[in-house]
Amino acid sequence: MIRVYFATIFCTVCCVLSLSAQGQTNVSLKKVLPFPIGAAVNAKYLKNNVAYRQLLLAQYNCITTENEMKFKAIHPSKGVYNWINADYIVDFGVKNNLRVHGHTLIWHGSLPLWISKFQGDSVELEAIMKDHIRTVVSRYKNRVASWDVVNEAFNDNGSYKKTIWYKILGPDYIARAFKYAHEADPNAILFFNENANEASPLKRNAVLKLMKKLMARNIPIHGLGMQMHTRLAQPNSGITTAIKTAAATGLQVHLSELDIRIRPYAYSDSTDKAQALKYKFIVTQYNALVPKKQQFGITTWNITDNDSWLNKSKSKPEWPLLFDKNYKPKKAFNAIINSF
Numbered sequence: 001m002i003r004v005y006f007a008t009i010f011c012t013v014c015c016v017l018s019l020s021a022q023g024q025t026n027v028s029l030k031k032v033l034p035f036p037i038g039a040a041v042n043a044k045y046l047k048n049n050v051a052y053r054q055l056l057l058a059q060y061n062c063i064t065t066e067n068e069m070k071f072k073a074i075h076p077s078k079g080v081y082n083w084i085n086a087d088y089i090v091d092f093g094v095k096n097n098l099r100v101h102g103h104t105l106i107w108h109g110s111l112p113l114w115i116s117k118f119q120g121d122s123v124e125l126e127a128i129m130k131d132h133i134r135t136v137v138s139r140y141k142n143r144v145a146s147w148d149v150v151n152e153a154f155n156d157n158g159s160y161k162k163t164i165w166y167k168i169l170g171p172d173y174i175a176r177a178f179k180y181a182h183e184a185d186p187n188a189i190l191f192f193n194e195n196a197n198e199a200s201p202l203k204r205n206a207v208l209k210l211m212k213k214l215m216a217r218n219i220p221i222h223g224l225g226m227q228m229h230t231r232l233a234q235p236n237s238g239i240t241t242a243i244k245t246a247a248a249t250g251l252q253v254h255l256s257e258l259d260i261r262i263r264p265y266a267y268s269d270s271t272d273k274a275q276a277l278k279y280k281f282i283v284t285q286y287n288a289l290v291p292k293k294q295q296f297g298i299t300t301w302n303i304t305d306n307d308s309w310l311n312k313s314k315s316k317p318e319w320p321l322l323f324d325k326n327y328k329p330k331k332a333f334n335a336i337i338n339s340f
């Protein structure tokens, strides 16, 4: 009995020491939050950075592929698919019981030249789109739970972006992309993903109109992703309206790429606190305004300030995430934890 007692104490102490040695904390987002919490990840860090991997597993229960499933990465030339990195992330997710979100099937960004400079007709491009969606979605059937089927289709003024897909296939490419994805994996939860919903009422309305149209036509769309790459200066009212508008669709709502830029302000104790308040505001508003059955979850765009896409240039540092460059929780992390 006494032996068991001391063994338990010994294990607990070891566990706490090892967690703090890795710069982690023993409170965890995934345990505290009442909805799924994810992070975008990249294969390079997952493979090579132990602290990154451990922080992910300690804090999050979902992952999104940050770049590895984008067209250029996964389908670099006609008929050639490169699965190595995407497979690595999906296998890692499945092995570790993380819900895996696929990003992204149809987008104007990260296109290989054979698509961005495409010269053929609509029949040929339609066949390429169909093949791409079917091939990628079928490969990960029942392992990737959900997809951003179409990403960023609108300009901030609410007009359609004149992407190669739009120009050659017309606006209905969106509906057809969803059909192809659904045919390839009828169980996958399919999202339309858009940026700047919180900053642009025109874009918000355009997205809402499209969601209603697609649903009225019984197009297999199940969710609306709002990227929420936002900033300290973004007024809270836009965030609230964006979340309410998304919830009103009745679709699953995913805050899919959350980060909060500090710039153009300098990083200081007070901007760090202001960022914490903004994170707390977003996360609590999401929980309050999105009905439980529509809460797909919140995903931050990577894990620490060290690996954020906004922090690639040494001369212009950013501090957009919940963990700092040393993998330590920031005020924003504590503010979220303390609100639940």
Ligand code: XIL
Pocket: 066, 067, 151, 195, 227, 229, 257, 309
């Ligand atoms: C970004 C990645 O984070 C960067 O590493 C990459 O260089 C460019 O793309 N909206 C999206 C994401 O939907 O795919 C983008 O990701 C960020 C903006």
